[in-house]
Amino acid sequence: MVRGDEVNAIRLLAGRRLVRILAAAAACVVVWCGVLGWSPVGLIGSCIVVTGAWVSLRGWAAVVRQDGASRGLRVLRDGLLLTSRMREEGWEVLGIPWLGRRGAQLVMMVRSIDVPAASVRTQAAAGLAQVMRAHAVTFERAAVPGIWRVLVVYDDPFGRRGPQARSVMPEIMIDLGRREDGSRVVWVADQGMHLAVQGGTGSGKTTMLRSILQQAAAAGVTLSGSDVTGLLLPTGSESRMVIGARRLGAHVELLESLVEYMNSTTEQLAERAVTSWRQLPGVRLHLVVVEELPALVHALRADDLRAGRRPGDRLLARLELALQRLAAEGRKAGVVLVVACQRFDAELVGGFVRNNFAGRVSLRVDVAGVAMLHPAASREAAAALSAAPPGVGLVELPGLSVARFLAEPVDDSNYPATVTQAARRWGRR
Numbered sequence: 472m473v474r475g476d477e478v479n480a481i482r483l484l485a486g487r488r489l490v491r492i493l494a495a496a497a498a499c500v501v502v503w504c505g506v507l508g509w510s511p512v513g514l515i516g517s518c519i520v521v522t523g524a525w526v527s528l529r530g531w532a533a534v535v536r537q538d539g540a541s542r543g544l545r546v547l548r549d550g551l552l553l554t555s556r557m558r559e560e561g562w563e564v565l566g567i568p569w570l571g572r573r574g575a576q577l578v579m580m581v582r583s584i585d586v587p588a589a590s591v592r593t594q595a596a597a598g599l600a601q602v603m604r605a606h607a608v609t610f611e612r613a614a615v616p617g618i619w620r621v622l623v624v625y626d627d628p629f630g631r632r633g634p635q636a637r638s639v640m641p642e643i644m645i646d647l648g649r650r651e652d653g654s655r656v657v658w659v660a661d662q663g664m665h666l667a668v669q670g671g672t673g674s675g676k677t678t679m680l681r682s683i684l685q686q687a688a689a690a691g692v693t694l695s696g697s698d699v700t701g702l703l704l705p706t707g708s709e710s711r712m713v714i715g716a717r718r719l720g721a722h723v724e725l726l727e728s729l730v731e732y733m734n735s736t737t738e739q740l741a742e743r744a745v746t747s748w749r750q751l752p753g754v755r756l757h758l759v760v761v762e763e764l765p766a767l768v769h770a771l772r773a774d775d776l777r778a779g780r781r782p783g784d785r786l787l788a789r790l791e792l793a794l795q796r797l798a799a800e801g802r803k804a805g806v807v808l809v810v811a812c813q814r815f816d817a818e819l820v821g822g823f824v825r826n827n828f829a830g831r832v833s834l835r836v837d838v839a840g841v842a843m844l845h846p847a848a849s850r851e852a853a854a855a856l857s858a859a860p861p862g863v864g865l866v867e868l869p870g871l872s873v874a875r876f877l878a879e880p881v882d883d884s885n886y887p888a889t890v891t892q893a894a895r896r897w898g899r900r
């Protein structure tokens with residue numbers, strides 16, 4: 472299946488390339504005609520050369536400007552790249568990257584004075600792959616001693632492509648913000664990848680959830696949610712939006728009703744012998760938001776204790792069961808979770824639930840918190856996050872490695888009406 476973020480990345484890339492090519496071509500025309508006089512052959516030749524060089528250089532410069540992982544990168548000359556670690560080790564880039572690019576692959580030759588240790592190569596390869604948004608980078612010894620061939624593979628050669636993928640093209644793209652290189656972070660909600668948002672108090676979780684709900688509602692998604700804080704969800708559609716801590720049982724009942732909905736949708740899939748909710752007529756995506764899950768968990772635990780409920784009747788146990796089922800099976804039925812926590816601790820939601828969240832966002836959080844959601848994040852990126860301003864964080868989406876980003880909320884001046892209306896779509900076909 473073609474992933475939505477891939478599709479989006481390809482579109483962005485194609486769009487930018489086109490703009491650059493047109494701008495470079497226009498610049499060539501101006502220079503050639505205005506300064507050097509008119510010669511059609513020379514004009515066309517210079518257009519091709521300058522455009523090609525500019526397009527390539529801009530692409531590499533954009534890679535360098537990215538943060539986090541790319542902080543270790545240096546532009547040596549002409550847009551060539553090297554990690555600082557490699558430079559310390561005495562590496563030097565010999566090839567010109569754009570000349571080495573062949574379709575989905577790029578080959579560059581690098582020279583090292585000493586033979587770099589395998590661990591250095593592995594680290595450099597992983598860093599380069601991340602920064603270049605490549606699927607993989609490998610170092611191979613060339614025939615000449617001291618020279619290494621660096622192969623950058625952009626697309627996963629085993630990724631599925633083809634006409635079948637097109638029929639399940641994602642449609643509901645939620646813009647979460649932008650990376651440091653300006654590229655958009657897009658969460659494709661109808662891929663069914665649940666989204667976890669963690670961050671300390673005041674880090675921007677609620678602001679981000681509001682933006683997600685606003686966009687999802689505008690895209691025709693059915694919304695429901697549990698908001699024990701009462702600060703996220705607007706009042707007006709209480710059966711689908713459980714707000715505040717007064718009726719704790721209602722939060723659990725909401726999630727249980729979603730499990731029932733999921734069961735009935737799954738039964739329909741079996742009856743019609745299809746595998747995705749998208750193939751069922753009239754079925755919409757359901758986005759379920761759970762604001763401040765830890766606060767809900769603690770409130771339910773206290774309520775269970777106070778009421779002296781037996782283990783099987785405890786609200787907390789019912790909540791955990793419902794969350795587990797939605798996290799594990801919601802995808803097929805088109806039920807997607809967005810859960811916000813201060814920290815996504817395993818004891819809070821269970822490692823099993825957490826592993827089902829393929830979309831992960833960390834706003835300001837401590838190093839241990841980053842390690843829980845983004846084991847692949849560098850130590851520097853994790854340390855920097857503990858002092859991040861509101862809205863700045865790390866994001867990890869299916870098929871895209873962890874990256875620093877700024878959550879940019881959309882205009883939500885009509886938020887209460889839009890979201891309430893989306894909650895009322897429940898049950899409508």
Ligand SMILES: Nc1ncnc2c1ncn2[C@@H]1O[C@H](COP(=O)(O)OP(=O)(O)OP(=O)(O)O)[C@@H](O)[C@H]1O
Pocket residue numbers: 670671672673674675676677678679861862863877878879880
């Ligand atoms: N993306 C953003 N860009 C700029 N400022 C932001 C952003 N997100 C949040 N803020 C600022 O930070 C403040 C706190 O944001 P928000 O209430 O969303 O955080 P929170 O993580 O939900 O906090 P709490 O844990 O207290 O609920 C907001 O009032 C806003 O001023």
Ligand SMILES: [Mg+2]
Pocket residue numbers: 676677678702
């Ligand atoms: Mg909040």
